[in-house]
Structure formats: structure tokens, C-alpha cells
Amino acid sequence: MNPNAVSERHPDLYFPDGDVILAVKQTPHSGAVEPPKYTLFRVHKFLLKHHSTTFANFFADANVAPAEVYDGVPLAEMFGDRAEDFAVLLDYLYNPTSLVFKRNDPNIPLTVSGVIRLSDKYLIEPLRRRLVQEVCAAWPTTLVEYDIKQAEIDSLRALPLNAPLKYRGRLADVIPEPASAILFAQEFDCPQILPAAFYTLSLIPITHDWDAKPRECHEPLAKWSLLDNENLVRYIHGFQSLNKYRPHPIQFLCEHCDVSWNMDGPAEPVNNSSYDYIKRLLDVVWDGAGPSVTHSDPIRLLAKCFNYYDMPELSEKHFPDGLCEGCDRLLSRRLPEERKRLWENLGEWFKVK
């Protein structure tokens, strides 16, 4: 260790009966010119060897070479690690109950990234797996999971201002944050969460920045500045595809009604009540979404279409002939299918597949 270095014993992870001291450099304050600072962890070789073959080999090699001695036990410097991450790693190993996270905590990806890097370096696979799972669990990988998560976020968003104290404050502080999740998924190889994370990101206006919004903000926010050029291009790609997406009434017409549609004829089938009905349905839902700086959230809009029977704009008064039986059957089947198709396309549209 550098003879000018300043060393500090860790307040909790310095056990009097530990048989080795690990010295790990602290991250210097930016711009400060000062001697390097180390955190000293006095720990038990047994525990580290038990979890990590890398540590087992490290201690075997250290036994051969004479080590620096501090406080009566050998001291080893851990090169290239950050003391802050090392403390969290040791805390997890010594106190497995500390491995508890607040559900949907948006800070989890950044909190655990350093420890996962250490788990990779020291081959502590179960811990790595557990932490990656923790981040992935916050992101849906199927449309059903997406709907469940979205319903939860919608309920939080709809809470009145006089809700109990623990539900007040920034919405963004109690729901997963997409930009940090995207970086996490790419670094730690869990691409399955990318479509949902990018879709969520694409519904957040660029002005809704994590660092710029006050405590009262009740909208989802993103850590926009984390995204590099490649991810911004992915975002734009998916955004533009979603922005121009709008289903066509023809997709939902039964075989019988579809015959009246002639590709060489007029732009729309003439005198086809079912076509008019479906066109009106899509117009009501899409145009009714109102102006937005993001795209119109077609996954939500397609779900809105499911209730076509209850829409006053489509009542018998407006459409005395309504839908033909075949179109009715087809529409109620194809709307969910179309929604699923859209969900499955997200990976391609955001260029993450």
C-alpha cells in the first residue's frame, strides 16, 4: 500500500477476530488533490473462500508470498475495486438479510451494478444471479405482466392528493426507471427486459427528466442523460414506428364484408356498415387520445377498443345496422391479437432483437 495513504477501518465490517485485512481504495472526490484513501475490512478468509474460488486462490497465493501485516494480521490490497461497492458486497455476504429491496425501487439498477461487477470478478455466481433477478423482476416480459404492472402504475397515478403520506411524493420514486434499466440490461445480459423498458421510456417526454422535476411531480420520469447515442437511436427508431402505427379497419373485416372491398376501387368500401363502424371505432379511440408530445400509446389504445359496445359514438342511434355477426366475432378476436402482435414487435422496432 502507498506509504502516504490514509486508511480508515470500516465501522461495521472490521471484525476483531477476522484473520485478514482487505484494503480497498475509496473513490477520490473529483478534482481534489489528496493522498489516496483506503477502507480497511477485517474479515474471515473462510467466508470469502466459501463463496468465491477466486478468493480461495487469492489466499492460497498470498500464503506463499510474505504479506504486509496490519493490526496483527496479513493485509492485502484489492486492486481495481471501489471501497463503496466492496462494502456492499461484504455486507451481503455477512448479512444475507440485507439483501432486501423496496419493490419497484427505481434506484436498484445503479445500486447493485457495482456489486454485480465484483461478483463477476470474484465469481460469486449465486449473488450475481440474485441481484440480476431483482432488477429483471421489475420489468414485464409478457403482455399480461405489462398490463398488471401498468394497472398498478395507473392506480398510483390516480391517487388523490390526500392519499396517506407514504403514497405521496414523486411518482417516479416508487416505479421502475427505464434508462438505468436499459443500461443494466445491456451490461449484465438480460435483454428480455429491453422491449418493456424502451416502450416505457418512449412514453416519457424528454422534458420529464429525473433530476429536473420536483417532489410533487406525479408523472413518470427518466434519467435521460444516461443514454448514449446508440440507445437514443434505438429510442427514436421505436418511437417513430409507434407514432405512425394506426390499425386499418380492413384488418378487422369478416370474409363476407371484405369482398365488398376492392383494391382497385374507391379508397373505402361503399355502403358497408361494418367497415364504417370499425373505422369510426378506430377514429374515436385514436383521435380521442388528444395531442401528446410522445406517441399515443397504441398498446393502451387497442385495449380501449375492446369496449366498443359501450361507446356512445357507436350506439344504435349512429349505427342502426351495427356490425355484421362475422365482423363482431372477428373484431373481438383480432383486437387482442393485434395488441399482442404489437407487443411482440417492440423488440424489433426498438432494434433490441
Ligand SMILES: [Zn+2]
Ligand atoms: Zn362482416
